[in-house]
Amino acid sequence: MSTVDPTLFERTRSAALLSLLENDGFVFIPDSIPLSLLRELKDECLDARNSALRAEGQGELQYRSSLAPLGMKGRELLENAASSEILEPLFGRKFSCSWNASCYTYYEAGDFLAAHLDGVENCEVTLLFYLDATTPGNDPGESGLHLTLYRQDEGGVVVPRKTIATTAGGIMLGFGSRVLHGRRRLAEGEHIFMLTACFTSAPA
Numbered sequence: 001m002s003t004v005d006p007t008l009f010e011r012t013r014s015a016a017l018l019s020l021l022e023n024d025g026f027v028f029i030p031d032s033i034p035l036s037l038l039r040e041l042k043d044e045c046l047d048a049r050n051s052a053l054r055a056e057g058q059g060e061l062q063y064r065s066s067l068a069p070l071g072m073k074g075r076e077l078l079e080n081a082a083s084s085e086i087l088e089p090l091f092g093r094k095f096s097c098s099w100n101a102s103c104y105t106y107y108e109a110g111d112f113l114a115a116h117l118d119g120v121e122n123c124e125v126t127l128l129f130y131l132d133a134t135t136p137g138n139d140p141g142e143s144g145l146h147l148t149l150y151r152q153d154e155g156g157v158v159v160p161r162k163t164i165a166t167t168a169g170g171i172m173l174g175f176g177s178r179v180l181h182g183r184r185r186l187a188e189g190e191h192i193f194m195l196t197a198c199f200t201s202a203p204a
């Protein structure tokens with residue numbers, strides 16, 4: 001049973017948000033994680049960092065980051081409130097977490113994620129909870145502190161089309177299996193620690 005206050009996450013509920021999401025494929029809602037929950041998740045995320053494993057891909061999908069399994073707080077969020085308080089009010093249907101695609105993710109200097117699509121079978125909706133992050137400066141074109149959205153031009157070449165600054169305390173909602181996205185290399189002294197999760201519609 002969910003113990004989450006029903007007024008939590010109310011910033012994630014609006015028709016405008018849904019139309020932005022449908023338009024861009026990804027939408028960021030700053031300061032939308034309730035503060036007490038943010039503290040708990042951040043503590044759990046920082047603890048798990050000690051056991052995080054480096055993840056590096058040099059094949060078709062190029063990436064570099066560190067990953068750690070979720071603890072009790074993260075799992076509880078994804079099991080209950082993420083669907084009932086965020087996704088269900090927005091989309092009008094229930095969702096289930098794809099546990100094999102959900103974890104704590106750590107980006108530090110030199111880490112990046114090349115343009116990609118999330119798996120269509122387990123990532124109908126992508127939810128990213130930004131728990132601790134360096135605040136982006138004025139250079140959205142190059143900074144890894146932004147999520148970059150891409151498109152394919154007429155020749156099939158993948159080109160950037162939009163960057164979205166991602167700050168601690170915010171939630172990103174995305175159609176990650178439909179819209180190409182990635183993160184440029186983080187510079188020295190920069191970091192982003194987040195809870196990354198994938199959801200699919202629950203069977204009716």
Ligand SMILES: [Fe+2]
Pocket residue numbers: 116117118176181
């Ligand atoms: Fe992704």
